[in-house]
Amino acid sequence: MLHTPSPDFAGPYDLAVIGAGVVGCAVARRFALAGARVVVIEKGADILSGASKANSAILHTGFDAPPGSLELELVQAGRAEYLAIRDSLGLPLVETGALVCAWNALEADKLDAIAAQGRANGVNELRLLSGTEARATCPGLSERLVAAIEVAGEHVIDPWSAPLAYLTQAVALGARLLRDAELIGGRFEDDWILETSAGTLRAAAVVNAAGLYGDLVDARLGLKPEFEIRPRKGQFVVLDKAAFAHVPRIVLPVPTEITKGVVVCPTAFGNVLIGPTAEEQEDRTRATVETGALEALLARGAEIVPALAGIPVTAVYAGLRPATESKAYRVIARPERRAITLGGIRSTGLSAALGLASHALKLHEDFGLPATVPAEPPAVCLPNLAQTRERDWQRPDHGEIVCHCELVTRREIEATFDSAIPPGDFGGLRRRTRAGMGRCQGFYCNARLAEMTQGRLAPPLAVGEREE
Numbered sequence: 001m002l003h004t005p006s007p008d009f010a011g012p013y014d015l016a017v018i019g020a021g022v023v024g025c026a027v028a029r030r031f032a033l034a035g036a037r038v039v040v041i042e043k044g045a046d047i048l049s050g051a052s053k054a055n056s057a058i059l060h061t062g063f064d065a066p067p068g069s070l071e072l073e074l075v076q077a078g079r080a081e082y083l084a085i086r087d088s089l090g091l092p093l094v095e096t097g098a099l100v101c102a103w104n105a106l107e108a109d110k111l112d113a114i115a116a117q118g119r120a121n122g123v124n125e126l127r128l129l130s131g132t133e134a135r136a137t138c139p140g141l142s143e144r145l146v147a148a149i150e151v152a153g154e155h156v157i158d159p160w161s162a163p164l165a166y167l168t169q170a171v172a173l174g175a176r177l178l179r180d181a182e183l184i185g186g187r188f189e190d191d192w193i194l195e196t197s198a199g200t201l202r203a204a205a206v207v208n209a210a211g212l213y214g215d216l217v218d219a220r221l222g223l224k225p226e227f228e229i230r231p232r233k234g235q236f237v238v239l240d241k242a243a244f245a246h247v248p249r250i251v252l253p254v255p256t257e258i259t260k261g262v263v264v265c266p267t268a269f270g271n272v273l274i275g276p277t278a279e280e281q282e283d284r285t286r287a288t289v290e291t292g293a294l295e296a297l298l299a300r301g302a303e304i305v306p307a308l309a310g311i312p313v314t315a316v317y318a319g320l321r322p323a324t325e326s327k328a329y330r331v332i333a334r335p336e337r338r339a340i341t342l343g344g345i346r347s348t349g350l351s352a353a354l355g356l357a358s359h360a361l362k363l364h365e366d367f368g369l370p371a372t373v374p375a376e377p378p379a380v381c382l383p384n385l386a387q388t389r390e391r392d393w394q395r396p397d398h399g400e401i402v403c404h405c406e407l408v409t410r411r412e413i414e415a416t417f418d419s420a421i422p423p424g425d426f427g428g429l430r431r432r433t434r435a436g437m438g439r440c441q442g443f444y445c446n447a448r449l450a451e452m453t454q455g456r457l458a459p460p461l462a463v464g465e466r467e468e
Helices: 022-033 070-089 111-120 131-137 161-172 211-220 241-246 291-304 349-365 410-417 426-433 446-452
Strands: 013-018 038-041 098-102 126-130 147-151 176-178 183-189 191-196 199-208 232-239 250-253 263-266 272-275 313-321 330-334 339-343 401-403
Touching (some): 022 161, 038 161, 098 111, 126 131, 183 211, 199 211, 232 291, 241 272, 272 291, 339 349, 401 410, 401 446, 410 426
Parallel strands (some): 013 038, 013 199, 098 250
Antiparallel strands (some): 183 191
């Protein structure tokens, strides 16, 4: 049963953003910077609880995006804005570059066309390399390598700090985040009346950034769904930090019509990622990991970089991408009802998020709603989690190191609970600090974390004594 909301909760707002994934967080920031009073509605206990919590963390150039597509335009716009704002927000960039690797003559024959497409897409830092030349830039690659394309501008970022920074800046501008607030329904009556599991609120316009539930949210708003979400599962293996020295660059396969394929990729946190798989499924909530698929990823990784064979696995995980019946982004504006849908944002969503947000603002201009632009954006700078820059454990007076695998300090954990958007569950704490994400996967630090977070997370990390 819906409770009666307070007047402050109910709004009215200029914009309601449905979904606090990377796209929703970027949209909230862009509209707040434009002067809108924004509310973000998230059904999970924390931001990034859906598709955005699991990806390969690559900042794409768009070299392989469909020529002339909206996806290409927005990936490149998003990338450019990330590079422009990252220093001010404290966000890392690990400048790895990438190699598109051909492992047989048939794949090698496709490289010229891939390079030509990349240049047509405006990506000029491309070089065709022989196998020997490619191995000179990434010595761990197998001797089986036939040829490669070097894409200098493909880099690695922190996939969780970026959207947190976007939303933190939005909140500093007055935006509101509602967690545990699932959209139940909505109707347009001059303004939008939105029924959520946390109460009813009013907004002048809506942006549907619900990811895996994009088509269902359109239906709940009374909008005719123009696409169907077809979840695509991707399983990943994360190797121990010892693997990092062997993979200094992103190693990409020659893509197929279905998928970009299995990537061997360094991470901002000093590990190596292998994945993803591409498996269609109907379930939108559960992404299971399967032994056979994980073993196949490990075998493929060792074929590509032989030194990876035998390096311990730190973690395995699976994520769902909001694929649709079409490979294209499904961006739909309905000016007569002041609604925008940002759907079908698949593996390039992290790169395109800022571009999508600016595009949504342009579409919103046709709605004719006034806004007062703030005089100056508030300063927001997130703590660094990337291994390539100074971490908190390297500074004095951090209190203690709580998670020794990832060198997470007590000061970092306390700071995230004192932040504008504190974690709502253990997954959120892990994404904000990396506590419990290392070699032991929390075996040694979870008891201390449970003590430090008592009463702060739902569900709690530890069960207390039952009261008589």
